[in-house]
Amino acid sequence: MSWTIDETHDPARTSWVPGADDHPEFPIQNLPLGIFSDGQAPRGGIAIGDRILDLAALAESGLLVGEAQQAAVAASGPTLNPLLALGARPRRALRRAVSALLSEPAREDAVSRWLYPAAACTLHLPAAVGDYTDFYVGIHHATNVGKVFRPDNPLLPNYKYVPIGYHGRASSVRVSGTPLVRPCGQLKAADAAAPVRAPTRRLDFELEMGVWIGTGNGLGETIPIGSAAEHVAGLSLLNDWSARDIQAWEYQPLGPFLAKNFLTTVSPWIVTAEALAPFRTAQPARPADDPVPLPYLLDANDQAEGALAITLDVTLTTPAMRAAGMAPVRLSRSAATHMYWTIAQMVAHHASNGCDLRPGDLLGTGTISAPTHEGFGSLLELTRAGAEPIALPTGEVRSFLEDGDELTLAGRAEAPGYRAIGFGPCTGIVLPAISA
Amino acid sequence: MSWTIDETHDPARTSWVPGADDHPEFPIQNLPLGIFSDGQAPRGGIAIGDRILDLAALAESGLLVGEAQQAAVAASGPTLNPLLALGARPRRALRRAVSALLSEPAREDAVSRWLYPAAACTLHLPAAVGDYTDFYVGIHHATNVGKVFRPDNPLLPNYKYVPIGYHGRASSVRVSGTPLVRPCGQLKAADAAAPVRAPTRRLDFELEMGVWIGTGNGLGETIPIGSAAEHVAGLSLLNDWSARDIQAWEYQPLGPFLAKNFLTTVSPWIVTAEALAPFRTAQPARPADDPVPLPYLLDANDQAEGALAITLDVTLTTPAMRAAGMAPVRLSRSAATHMYWTIAQMVAHHASNGCDLRPGDLLGTGTISAPTHEGFGSLLELTRAGAEPIALPTGEVRSFLEDGDELTLAGRAEAPGYRAIGFGPCTGIVLPAISA
Numbered sequence: 001m002s003w004t005i006d007e008t009h010d011p012a013r014t015s016w017v018p019g020a021d022d023h024p025e026f027p028i029q030n031l032p033l034g035i036f037s038d039g040q041a042p043r044g045g046i047a048i049g050d051r052i053l054d055l056a057a058l059a060e061s062g063l064l065v066g067e068a069q070q071a072a073v074a075a076s077g078p079t080l081n082p083l084l085a086l087g088a089r090p091r092r093a094l095r096r097a098v099s100a101l102l103s104e105p106a107r108e109d110a111v112s113r114w115l116y117p118a119a120a121c122t123l124h125l126p127a128a129v130g131d132y133t134d135f136y137v138g139i140h141h142a143t144n145v146g147k148v149f150r151p152d153n154p155l156l157p158n159y160k161y162v163p164i165g166y167h168g169r170a171s172s173v174r175v176s177g178t179p180l181v182r183p184c185g186q187l188k189a190a191d192a193a194a195p196v197r198a199p200t201r202r203l204d205f206e207l208e209m210g211v212w213i214g215t216g217n218g219l220g221e222t223i224p225i226g227s228a229a230e231h232v233a234g235l236s237l238l239n240d241w242s243a244r245d246i247q248a249w250e251y252q253p254l255g256p257f258l259a260k261n262f263l264t265t266v267s268p269w270i271v272t273a274e275a276l277a278p279f280r281t282a283q284p285a286r287p288a289d290d291p292v293p294l295p296y297l298l299d300a301n302d303q304a305e306g307a308l309a310i311t312l313d314v315t316l317t318t319p320a321m322r323a324a325g326m327a328p329v330r331l332s333r334s335a336a337t338h339m340y341w342t343i344a345q346m347v348a349h350h351a352s353n354g355c356d357l358r359p360g361d362l363l364g365t366g367t368i369s370a371p372t373h374e375g376f377g378s379l380l381e382l383t384r385a386g387a388e389p390i391a392l393p394t395g396e397v398r399s400f401l402e403d404g405d406e407l408t409l410a411g412r413a414e415a416p417g418y419r420a421i422g423f424g425p426c427t428g429i430v431l432p433a434i435s436a
Numbered sequence: 437m438s439w440t441i442d443e444t445h446d447p448a449r450t451s452w453v454p455g456a457d458d459h460p461e462f463p464i465q466n467l468p469l470g471i472f473s474d475g476q477a478p479r480g481g482i483a484i485g486d487r488i489l490d491l492a493a494l495a496e497s498g499l500l501v502g503e504a505q506q507a508a509v510a511a512s513g514p515t516l517n518p519l520l521a522l523g524a525r526p527r528r529a530l531r532r533a534v535s536a537l538l539s540e541p542a543r544e545d546a547v548s549r550w551l552y553p554a555a556a557c558t559l560h561l562p563a564a565v566g567d568y569t570d571f572y573v574g575i576h577h578a579t580n581v582g583k584v585f586r587p588d589n590p591l592l593p594n595y596k597y598v599p600i601g602y603h604g605r606a607s608s609v610r611v612s613g614t615p616l617v618r619p620c621g622q623l624k625a626a627d628a629a630a631p632v633r634a635p636t637r638r639l640d641f642e643l644e645m646g647v648w649i650g651t652g653n654g655l656g657e658t659i660p661i662g663s664a665a666e667h668v669a670g671l672s673l674l675n676d677w678s679a680r681d682i683q684a685w686e687y688q689p690l691g692p693f694l695a696k697n698f699l700t701t702v703s704p705w706i707v708t709a710e711a712l713a714p715f716r717t718a719q720p721a722r723p724a725d726d727p728v729p730l731p732y733l734l735d736a737n738d739q740a741e742g743a744l745a746i747t748l749d750v751t752l753t754t755p756a757m758r759a760a761g762m763a764p765v766r767l768s769r770s771a772a773t774h775m776y777w778t779i780a781q782m783v784a785h786h787a788s789n790g791c792d793l794r795p796g797d798l799l800g801t802g803t804i805s806a807p808t809h810e811g812f813g814s815l816l817e818l819t820r821a822g823a824e825p826i827a828l829p830t831g832e833v834r835s836f837l838e839d840g841d842e843l844t845l846a847g848r849a850e851a852p853g854y855r856a857i858g859f860g861p862c863t864g865i866v867l868p869a870i871s872a
Contacts (some may be wrong), residue, residue: 131607136644156688161631162622166690167603167697171567171792172655181656183789187599187729197730219608219699220617222872246789252592254572254602255691258789294622294633345647353619353694356607415530434656
């Protein structure tokens with residue numbers, strides 16, 4: 001139901017909000033949810049063009065009724081968790097009501113007072129993250145990374161049966177724009193007898209999407225694959241910053257820890273399942289030799305339209321580029337269709353042992369690399385672990401991120417006959433390590 | 437400061453609470469913190485003998501002043517996170533004030549009205565767990581598990597440099613007494629071509645301690661080893677239930693996931709750092725061939741008294757044992773001194789890359805096995821992965837846990853010249869899988 005196409009997706013629908021119809025990311029067909037502040041307390045908002053609609057004010061306005069009003073009330077606090085907990089129906093009702101308010105010219109007088117310029121607002125994390133889980137469903141990334149260790153057999157035997165995932169750190173998830181302090185950690189050179197503690201020399205990004213859980217499940221209960229998509233409230237972009245040298249030394253036998261938990265950045269807006277409905281597409285067919293997913297992960301409808309047509313870009317600026325007034329350089333262009341498992345499969349697998357998911361939980365997809373070099377989703381892959389540095393227009397080269405570098409992820413959902421929508425930036429600048 | 441011995445540890449101090457002086461776990465020298473309910477809303481309490489002192493009522497009583505009153509107010513809500521956030525000083529002030537109230541006979545009339553029989557109360561999780569991190573500092577456990585895979589080289593090269601840890605699942609941490617629904621998952625026999633989905637056949641416990649974080653650190657900040665112990669509010673017992681067959685198939689390359697996150701059980705009381713002060717002891721000397729810890733993990737005072745003299749017991753009852761009225765059988769006796777890294781080293785390492793810890797975060801130590809068989813902390817070790825089943829007094833045998841089995845952890849801190857204290861039970865019964 002939440003993924004149903006309705007009148008809010010009509011590409012002919014326009015808004016009276018100045019500039020919204022020409023906005024590359026937030027036309028009236030998007031209406032993503034976030035938390036903003038402007039001097040008053042943080043509260044829920046919806047992006048429209050370069051403005052933010054105040055949901056707390058809207059809840060007080062008397063303009064909404066029924067489930068839409070219930071949703072706006074739930075979005076009036078400092079996190080969207082109460083709204084996410086309501087599930088798809090009130091969220092969709094709010095979308096339809098806001099779409100109507102922002103499209104009908106007669107509503108401009110009543111509503112425009114609750115629109116603020118986004119540039120004057122601060123954006124916050126949209127929800128308090130209860131648990132953050134990072135998956136590994138980008139098969140080209142998994143293959144590229146595996147080749148470093150096992151050239152002849154890069155994918156482990158479980159990969160095509162298990163949507164591999166692991167627990168990440170919730171406390172250090174932050175909203176786009178949060179600076180990254182270069183972390184220190186134990187680094188051990190291959191020929192060194194012992195590790196040293198030093199700032200990471202192999203600071204990397206990971207191009208991912210973040211999945212926000214709406215309604216959850218109780219401990220001991222599972223989420224059937226057929227209804228798993230209904231538990232997804234929406235998506236953001238996610239950069240799982242990584243320190244490759246810390247990772248190489250620490251990760252066995254229990255997985256990455258300090259190599260990843262110093263910061264995870266998400267874009268500020270939850271682009272809702274409702275907004276993404278037109279961009280559903282078939283999950284790419286598995287190669288003929290690949291196993292069929294086990295029944296608890298297999299659903300015909302999910303295979304038919306459980307993937308999403310979202311283009312993903314990574315851009316970089318260096319201090320020298322900014323000093324020269326140069327535009328960001330694109331490091332990568334990938335797409336969300338390069339996921340071996342669907343989002344529904346991730347959700348169903350996560351709960352398949354009775355693990356409870358909660359509203360506001362965040363699932364990372366893992367790095368989404370395209371099959372070929374121009375779409376690799378990390379510097380580890382793009383530079384072949386530093387062996388083939390990237391040449392920048394300034395004459396600089398990059399093996400890994402250097403202090404002052406600013407990295408930005410962008411995403412764009414497109415489908416024939418529909419208005420394209422975007423996610424807003426997921427960005428961060430690298431600050432020097434504080435001390436070793 | 438929080439680990440200082442003061443008048444509250446005087447073994448001669450007695451309480452007017454009936455039976456408290458003879459209580460094996462909760463004499464007046466303990467005073468652990470928890471959350472209880474008795475028909476009214478959950479709120480903070482302190483265990484004394486077989487009673488619970490209502491901290492919300494105490495905060496209203498006018499009997500406390502200053503930091504002790506501040507602490508009682510912070511403990512009046514449904515979680516202890518606000519109290520944990522205050523840090524050691526108010527917590528210690530509350531301890532000293534409550535110790536005085538419960539020891540001075542003249543206070544009985546004023547205070548006894550806020551004491552409830554523990555047997556009539558429900559105990560809850562003491563804090564909302566922001567993040568749960570599980571370490572791996574039980575070196576005998578790590579060696580035993582490593583031997584399964586690498587008989588000649590069981591410990592990986594990083595083990596004696598890095599306090600190995602990984603992120604666990606916060607949502608499925610529950611208080612003692614929560615039943616365990618046997619999880620289903622992907623199981624793959626060594627000789628099978630593909631996995632099947634089925635209830636786990638290798639359900640295990642893990643004998644651990646849980647460390648509750650008090651004050652935290654900001655993102656990008658570190659916690660120096662010399663002050664790391666001050667960030668510890670107290671300890672509980674922790675059972676990190678594990679499905680060994682799910683684990684074996686899923687864990688590479690990113691670590692355990694669904695094998696662990698279906699339930700983690702903690703004992704209900706936070707035995708505070710203050711209460712544990714007399715039981716500090718020297719960290720066992722490393723073997724001469726072992727490396728010296730890197731400077732950020734090395735502190736003379738921590739080495740001198742950063743370990744804890746706590747005996748740890750594991751007991752089991754089966755349905756047949758209960759039907760026959762038999763007492764629980766002890767599976768293991770270990771001790772917290774079998775940790776290769778101290779709690780302060782775990783905390784300092786966790787924050788060493790700038791990862792932010794928050795009040796109420798929970799650190800598991802990892803399985804604390806003794807060096808010899810009678811003190812192994814999991815069935816994987818006790819039965820050598822099922823090859824040597826345990827014989828029970830009923831004539832039954834156990835390789836792994838069966839439906840109806842009830843497993844209990846217990847802990848006891850002892851030191852010459854001081855009153856021993858306990859932790860309360862950490863228990864759970866295994867219920868059948870709901871469906872495959």
